[in-house]
Amino acid sequence: MRRHRLYWLRRTTQLVFLGLFLYFFFATALWYIGEIPVNAFFRLDPWLGLLAMMASRQVIAGFAWAVGVVVLTLLFGRVWCGWLCPLGTLIELSGGRSSAKLPERLWALKYVVLAASLGGAALSSPSLALFDPITILFRALTLSLLPALDWMLTQLEILLFRVEMLQAPLEAFEEMTRGRIIPYGEASFRLGFAFFLFFVGILLVSRLRPRFWCRYLCPLGAFLGLISKVSLVRRRIDERCTDCGRCQRMCPTAAIGGKEEGFASDGAECIMCLDCEPICPVDAISFGFSESTRPDSLYNPSRREVLASLAGGAIWSLLGKVKAPSELGFGLPLIRPPGAQRADFLTQCVRCGECMKVCPTAGLRPILLEEGLSGFWTPVLVPRLGYCEYACNSCGRVCPTGAIRPLPLAVKQSMVLGEASIDQRRCLPWAENITCAVCEEVCPVPGKAITLERGQGRGRGGYAPRPVMIEGRCIGCGVCEYKCPVEGEAAIRVRALWR
Amino acid sequence: MRRLTRRGFLRMIARGSAAAGFAGLWWSLAGCGPISRTETPSAGLMAFTATPERGLSPVPASPTAAPSPSPVPLSPTATPSPIAPRRPSPTPGPADLAIMRGPDAEASTRAAIAALGGMARFVRKGNKVIVKPNICVSHGAPENAYTTNPEVVGALVKMCLEAGAREVRVMDLPFSGTPAVAYERSGIQEAVERAGGQMEVMARMKYREVPIPEGKDIKSWTFYQDVLDVDVLMNVPIAKHHSTTWLTLGMKNLMGVVLDRGQIHWNIGQRIADLTSLVMPDLTVMDGVRILMANGPASGRLDDVRRADTVIAGTDIVAVDSYATTLFGDMQGLVPEAEDIEYVRIGHEMGLGEIDWRKLRVVEENIM
Numbered sequence: 001m002r003r004h005r006l007y008w009l010r011r012t013t014q015l016v017f018l019g020l021f022l023y024f025f026f027a028t029a030l031w032y033i034g035e036i037p038v039n040a041f042f043r044l045d046p047w048l049g050l051l052a053m054m055a056s057r058q059v060i061a062g063f064a065w066a067v068g069v070v071v072l073t074l075l076f077g078r079v080w081c082g083w084l085c086p087l088g089t090l091i092e093l094s095g096g097r098s099s100a101k102l103p104e105r106l107w108a109l110k111y112v113v114l115a116a117s118l119g120g121a122a123l124s125s126p127s128l129a130l131f132d133p134i135t136i137l138f139r140a141l142t143l144s145l146l147p148a149l150d151w152m153l154t155q156l157e158i159l160l161f162r163v164e165m166l167q168a169p170l171e172a173f174e175e176m177t178r179g180r181i182i183p184y185g186e187a188s189f190r191l192g193f194a195f196f197l198f199f200v201g202i203l204l205v206s207r208l209r210p211r212f213w214c215r216y217l218c219p220l221g222a223f224l225g226l227i228s229k230v231s232l233v234r235r236r237i238d239e240r241c242t243d244c245g246r247c248q249r250m251c252p253t254a255a256i257g258g259k260e261e262g263f264a265s266d267g268a269e270c271i272m273c274l275d276c277e278p279i280c281p282v283d284a285i286s287f288g289f290s291e292s293t294r295p296d297s298l299y300n301p302s303r304r305e306v307l308a309s310l311a312g313g314a315i316w317s318l319l320g321k322v323k324a325p326s327e328l329g330f331g332l333p334l335i336r337p338p339g340a341q342r343a344d345f346l347t348q349c350v351r352c353g354e355c356m357k358v359c360p361t362a363g364l365r366p367i368l369l370e371e372g373l374s375g376f377w378t379p380v381l382v383p384r385l386g387y388c389e390y391a392c393n394s395c396g397r398v399c400p401t402g403a404i405r406p407l408p409l410a411v412k413q414s415m416v417l418g419e420a421s422i423d424q425r426r427c428l429p430w431a432e433n434i435t436c437a438v439c440e441e442v443c444p445v446p447g448k449a450i451t452l453e454r455g456q457g458r459g460r461g462g463y464a465p466r467p468v469m470i471e472g473r474c475i476g477c478g479v480c481e482y483k484c485p486v487e488g489e490a491a492i493r494v495r496a497l498w499r
Numbered sequence: 500m501r502r503l504t505r506r507g508f509l510r511m512i513a514r515g516s517a518a519a520g521f522a523g524l525w526w527s528l529a530g531c532g533p534i535s536r537t538e539t540p541s542a543g544l545m546a547f548t549a550t551p552e553r554g555l556s557p558v559p560a561s562p563t564a565a566p567s568p569s570p571v572p573l574s575p576t577a578t579p580s581p582i583a584p585r586r587p588s589p590t591p592g593p594a595d596l597a598i599m600r601g602p603d604a605e606a607s608t609r610a611a612i613a614a615l616g617g618m619a620r621f622v623r624k625g626n627k628v629i630v631k632p633n634i635c636v637s638h639g640a641p642e643n644a645y646t647t648n649p650e651v652v653g654a655l656v657k658m659c660l661e662a663g664a665r666e667v668r669v670m671d672l673p674f675s676g677t678p679a680v681a682y683e684r685s686g687i688q689e690a691v692e693r694a695g696g697q698m699e700v701m702a703r704m705k706y707r708e709v710p711i712p713e714g715k716d717i718k719s720w721t722f723y724q725d726v727l728d729v730d731v732l733m734n735v736p737i738a739k740h741h742s743t744t745w746l747t748l749g750m751k752n753l754m755g756v757v758l759d760r761g762q763i764h765w766n767i768g769q770r771i772a773d774l775t776s777l778v779m780p781d782l783t784v785m786d787g788v789r790i791l792m793a794n795g796p797a798s799g800r801l802d803d804v805r806r807a808d809t810v811i812a813g814t815d816i817v818a819v820d821s822y823a824t825t826l827f828g829d830m831q832g833l834v835p836e837a838e839d840i841e842y843v844r845i846g847h848e849m850g851l852g853e854i855d856w857r858k859l860r861v862v863e864e865n866i867m
Contacts, residue, residue, distance in 0.1 A: 154703055154704070157702070157703070157704040158703065158704045161704040161705065170704065171702070174700075174702045174704070175700075178700060178702065179679050179700065184677055184678065184679070184700070185677075360677045360680075361677075387675075389637065389638075389675075389676055389677065389680075390636075390637075390638040390675070390676070391636075391637045391638035391676055391680060391684060392677075392680075428765065434765050434766075435743060435764065435765060435766070435767060436764050436765060437742055437743045437764065438761055438764050440742050440743075441674075441741070441742055441743065441764075441796060442674060442675050442797075443798055444636070444638055444675060444797065444798060445798060446794070446798060446799070446800045447794055447798060447799075447800055448742075448794055448798045452742055452743075465742075465743065479675055483674070483675075483761060484761075485761025485762055485764065485765070
């Protein structure tokens with residue numbers, strides 16, 4: 001099969017960007033995030049930026065890079081999709097041969113999702129950022145693939161370490177990968193398996209139709225597609241075309257129209273993979289700047305369609321405002337990451353998963369509906385699973401939209417996330433007169449937020465020292481709840497402070 | 500039947516591996532994490548995984564007795580592997596307990612070891628050494644006196660290498676914070692690497708459940724295997740206030756070599772002595788340069804730190820701890836004595852060492 005002369009450049013670029021994405025992903029685990037712009041791919045994403053900025057009604061400087069992608073699209077069309085998008089690369093790698101027939105109307109669905117997301121953002125909810133391909137890939141890695149890999153490798157290590165001969169190579173392996181590729185602490189997210197299915201589903205469904213996601217669902221693709229309608233570089237068909245239809249059959253995104261449209265392509269669907277050019281037996285196809293001799297087909301939705309899409313978007317965003325009972329006061333309030341204690345946090349969080357990845361104790365977890373649809377998949381601290389490490393301020397440093405504000409460490413250490421309280425029915429010194437006091441021991445606040453009430457004789461003869469909260473000192477980091485050695489629910493628990 | 504071409508064979512292998520990899524991923528995701536339990540509805544729908552930190556539910560007990568469960572086993576089929584308890588057996592030397600005072604921590608450390616007979620008394624050529632300082636948290640700088648003075652650790656690493664050690668590894672498992680960050684923030688990583696040693700993050704795969712034959716309360720626990728096997732184990736604690744035990748000294752520093760520390764607190768004096776009976780270090784060097792006088796073990800303010808400018812070294816861990824109690828003086832109206840520190844007293848009673856340090860051959864000097 002003949003290939004376009006830029007084919008290998010395209011493939012290489014795809015792999016380089018996928019590799020770069022993975023590098024940034026693993027680098028987000030490093031404590032010293034430092035100079036590496038680990039959230040680069042999010043900041044390149046113009047649709048994500050638009051959502052975040054519209055919903056929060058402010059300009060977010062971090063998305064300046066995304067302007068570059070917009071310019072790139074204005075010049076060259078949807079090259080992001082065909083050359084740069086890491087999810088697109090994975091989809092293409094897992095796709096089957098093209099079986100494109102006549103374009104189905106289903107491809108308009110991604111414009112509906114786009115319109116819905118913009119409608120939602122207009123009403124301050126960027127929650128449809130969930131469908132951004134970068135966030136999907138990042139979340140799939142964070143919530144399912146990396147924990148699974150970590151668990152598998154750690155179990156293998158434990159198993160193989162019993163063999164004398166393997167101990168030295170295993171030690172070397174540990175040193176190379178621990179903290180760099182596999183995290184220090186094990187984490188498993190309850191939504192991991194479900195999200196894995198969703199992610200694999202996106203890849204597998206490409207066997208049915210190549211680039212299924214890109215074609216029918218991707219709202220970023222839709223956004224860039226709209227911009228591509230006026231791009232400078234276009235696919236052109238000249239008079240040599242013999243109407244054989246080969247290009248239409250092999251186009252992975254079914255961008256090429258039929259005989260009635262003169263096999264011209266829709267600029268919004270074409271991902272510039274360039275694979276159609278060498279296919280043409282009469283060399284009628286080319287990509288370039290000049291006007292096409294046959295006109296491009298235009299997406300020409302009827303007025304009804306457009307109105308229906310926007311209305312769908314409005315309805316979605318209104319639905320998103322419906323709060324689950326927890327926010328009305330029946331459930332527990334939620335502990336947000338340090339730097340996210342603001343009423344407008346939800347308007348800026350694009351559910352990317354960066355904070356969950358970087359959190360060294362895996363304490364930040366996604367919630368479902370505990371704060372309504374508008375809080376779907378936003379991060380919450382679950383102290384029993386992971387405490388907020390006192391010496392860490394990483395979440396604010398990696399958040400691409402500033403939903404979690406970057407805080408200097410000293411400021412972060414005085415941010416109050418919540419307040420711990422002791423359950424005297426479960427606490428061992430209180431309930432069973434057994435010495436414990438682990439909570440008081442680990443409390444990192446200078447001067448401690450927990451004190452020990454003692455009997456006579458320093459615990460010998462008298463009763464076991466009982467932990468008591470000191471009013472006003474607790475910052476809600478949750479290390480006490482995490483370390484409490486009682487099984488099940490901890491005897492000291494942090495609850496978010498009511499705003 | 501169609502002949503299997505080489506390409507067909509390779510394709511079959513590739514597909515098989517992909518399927519196996521996929522199945523492995525599926526299996527590990529489904530089994531990901533140890534025991535999972537859903538919480539009560541009042542706490543929401545969040546499931547959590549139990550880590551080895553948490554153990555059995557509290558057993559009702561009389562006020563003086565403590566529950567004595569065994570730790571959560573690493574795996575359902577793990578059987579404790581017996582290891583002979585460590586006992587120090589260095590060559591005889593001129594002194595058993597060295598106390599050096601002076602402003603230069605490294606000089607004091609060197610003088611203390613020299614007074615005991617030099618590092619060659621403890622480290623033979625080609626030995627593997629583990630230095631176990633106190634790196635209990637990641638949020639303190641050396642000035643906070645939460646973690647062992649890096650100069651003391653660095654000096655010891657240098658001396659071990661000078662005595663011909665093949666490798667010197669330095670490690671601890673913090674009770675709060677990421678190990679790698681703790682190593683760096685405490686200043687110990689830099690000092691160790693400059694001295695030619697290496698830091699080691701304690702890996703999950705190296706923990707073993709080991710029986711404690713002399714244990715009175717706990718009969719087995721989960722230890723870091725290397726600490727039990729290594730040629731020379733050097734315990735380098737820092738003398739600090741502690742909320743439960745009053746002071747944390749050398750015996751308590753050994754908690755860093757076990758995996759599950761939560762339940763040790765339930766009968767902390769006896770259990771620390773039990774741990775010590777298994778993993779007694781060959782040499783204990785107590786950092787008394789900066790000591791934490793209040794809000795220990797790691798929540799003190801800077802004015803809770805006092806300079807005692809002392810380094811204590813000895814082979815008898817009970818004696819070292821016993822002497823170290825004299826560094827503190829008045830602590831909120833009370834003056835600690837060796838008998839007040841439960842694990843020291845019990846250690847003496849169990850025969851792990853001598854609480855009356857004056858009975859040993861002591862060398863005490865001021866190093867200028």
